[in-house]
Amino acid sequence: MLSRNQSKLITSLRLSKFRQEEGLFVVEGVKMVGELLASDFAIKTIFATQEWISGAHLPPSRYLVEIEEINDSDLEKVSNLTTPNQVLAVAFIKQSKAFKCCDNEWILALDQIRDPGNMGTIIRTADWFGIQRIVASTGTVDIWNPKVVQASMGSVFRIPVHYTDLDQFLREAVEHSPVYGALLDGESLSDATLGMNGVLVIGNESHGISKQIQSLVSHRITIPSAIPGVQGRAESLNASMATGIFCYEINRQRQLKE
Amino acid sequence: MLSRNQSKLITSLRLSKFRQEEGLFVVEGVKMVGELLASDFAIKTIFATQEWISGAHLPPSRYLVEIEEINDSDLEKVSNLTTPNQVLAVAFIKQSKAFKCCDNEWILALDQIRDPGNMGTIIRTADWFGIQRIVASTGTVDIWNPKVVQASMGSVFRIPVHYTDLDQFLREAVEHSPVYGALLDGESLSDATLGMNGVLVIGNESHGISKQIQSLVSHRITIPSAIPGVQGRAESLNASMATGIFCYEINRQRQLKE
Numbered sequence: 001m002l003s004r005n006q007s008k009l010i011t012s013l014r015l016s017k018f019r020q021e022e023g024l025f026v027v028e029g030v031k032m033v034g035e036l037l038a039s040d041f042a043i044k045t046i047f048a049t050q051e052w053i054s055g056a057h058l059p060p061s062r063y064l065v066e067i068e069e070i071n072d073s074d075l076e077k078v079s080n081l082t083t084p085n086q087v088l089a090v091a092f093i094k095q096s097k098a099f100k101c102c103d104n105e106w107i108l109a110l111d112q113i114r115d116p117g118n119m120g121t122i123i124r125t126a127d128w129f130g131i132q133r134i135v136a137s138t139g140t141v142d143i144w145n146p147k148v149v150q151a152s153m154g155s156v157f158r159i160p161v162h163y164t165d166l167d168q169f170l171r172e173a174v175e176h177s178p179v180y181g182a183l184l185d186g187e188s189l190s191d192a193t194l195g196m197n198g199v200l201v202i203g204n205e206s207h208g209i210s211k212q213i214q215s216l217v218s219h220r221i222t223i224p225s226a227i228p229g230v231q232g233r234a235e236s237l238n239a240s241m242a243t244g245i246f247c248y249e250i251n252r253q254r255q256l257k258e
Numbered sequence: 259m260l261s262r263n264q265s266k267l268i269t270s271l272r273l274s275k276f277r278q279e280e281g282l283f284v285v286e287g288v289k290m291v292g293e294l295l296a297s298d299f300a301i302k303t304i305f306a307t308q309e310w311i312s313g314a315h316l317p318p319s320r321y322l323v324e325i326e327e328i329n330d331s332d333l334e335k336v337s338n339l340t341t342p343n344q345v346l347a348v349a350f351i352k353q354s355k356a357f358k359c360c361d362n363e364w365i366l367a368l369d370q371i372r373d374p375g376n377m378g379t380i381i382r383t384a385d386w387f388g389i390q391r392i393v394a395s396t397g398t399v400d401i402w403n404p405k406v407v408q409a410s411m412g413s414v415f416r417i418p419v420h421y422t423d424l425d426q427f428l429r430e431a432v433e434h435s436p437v438y439g440a441l442l443d444g445e446s447l448s449d450a451t452l453g454m455n456g457v458l459v460i461g462n463e464s465h466g467i468s469k470q471i472q473s474l475v476s477h478r479i480t481i482p483s484a485i486p487g488v489q490g491r492a493e494s495l496n497a498s499m500a501t502g503i504f505c506y507e508i509n510r511q512r513q514l515k516e
Contacts, residue, residue: 130491245502
């Protein structure tokens with residue numbers, strides 16, 4: 001049974017304001033809740049249909065988690081998915097730990113990524129390519145937005161994302177590490193020599209990297225199109241696509257060295 | 259003024275059935291309608307606010323196109339966008355021409371791509387990297403779906419997409435050309451030697467390339483993750499992301515040869 005208060009809480013968590021107030025976020029579906037259960041995130045309540053409950057999805061470490069049985073029509077009422085899938089979990093937001101930039105790793109720095117689908121895809125792709133940390137400007141979409149969580153396919157439980165004053169972060173980072181910017185001009189990504197550490201800055205979907213942040217980029221890099229400068233081609237790549245291609249190239253060059 | 263019939267026509271074009279019946283599709287917003295006007299697609303009607311009309315957006319070749327002035331509230335009623343933007347055009351679907359596979363080009367073959375956002379991003383990215391042609395299984399989402407059109411950022415006006423029996427197409431293609439499949443196993447993309455022509459098969463978002471189509475793949479290729487096989491990493495990449503990374507690598511190797 002889903003109480004009125006529970007139902008109100010779950011739907012309120014669609015908004016960033018209430019997620020911050022409650023320190024909670026929502027995860028949905030068999031696969032994604034499976035990823036949550038396998039992570040070290042604390043869970044408040046799992047709302048699940050009889051089908052999920054009888055499927056013995058709980059690992060031993062989670063036997064004590066609170067489970068509420070609900071029916072499909074209740075699930076539909078609170079779900080953010082077009083096709084709700086057996087289970088919805090309410091989990092506690094984990095604060096990301098402080099860290100020191102950036103001796104021996106690649107860091108992804110996001111300047112005002114706004115689209116939740118893009119953000120989720122960026123996190124998933126960074127995870128695939130072994131990026132260990134993401135830094136995001138305070139104007140970047142909240143990773144605990146349900147659409148980001150779902151689009152990340154669980155990678156949001158693995159990569160820490162630090163929201164910070166990006167300008168100040170890069171001022172310090174550039175002292176220790178090259179700062180690469182994904183731009184529409186600069187050295188071709190295929191020709192660039194990428195080391196074992198660095199910061200990669202990805203800009204907003206419509207406006208790219210802001211002027212202020214561009215001034216802190218030490219290496220301007222561009223993804224070569226097939227016929228550079230030919231009119232009538234696509235003007236740019238999607239922000240998450242650009243991120244993925246940069247991460248592929250970083251990983252390709254790293255594996256050549258190993 | 260927007261008549262009731264016009265309004266009904268525009269909203270009916272959200273559905274594939276009516277797009278096929280009418281041979282029409284919808285394009286929205288200043289930038290995208292600009293791309294449409296610059297293309298060789300025939301336009302039926304442009305519905306635009308005074309602001310757009312007074313902005314002199316029409317190239318000389320389009321002076322004879324039918325323009326209906328509408329107000330913002332009418333535009334909002336028929337728009338598919340969260341924030342409608344001055345103009346909506348109804349254009350004629352262009353049938354793609356027959357072609358012969360595939361002596362001197364790279365062809366992208368899509369096996370059941372279902373998500374309109376993915377489809378649009380795939381077309382945009384293929385355009386950036388100079389792919390000249392896309393072949394799609396009949397179960398792939400319709401490119402004239404408004405979400406595909408918008409996500410393609412105009413690239414849908416430049417790259418022909420042929421819907422066909424993919425199985426039969428690949429049976430013929432593999433006689434003339436290598437057929438690469440983007441899979442979770444196979445040779446690493448970074449190690450593969452990609453020639454100047456080929457077919458690249460991308461599979462469905464959830465199920466990958468179907469078994470039947472896999473049997474026609476001559477080269478199984480995988481995108482290397484940072485630490486192959488490590489548990490807890492992302493399980494896969496999004497279908498459009500995989501497409502983009504393959505296209506980047508094809509283009510990188512082609513430019514090395516030139």
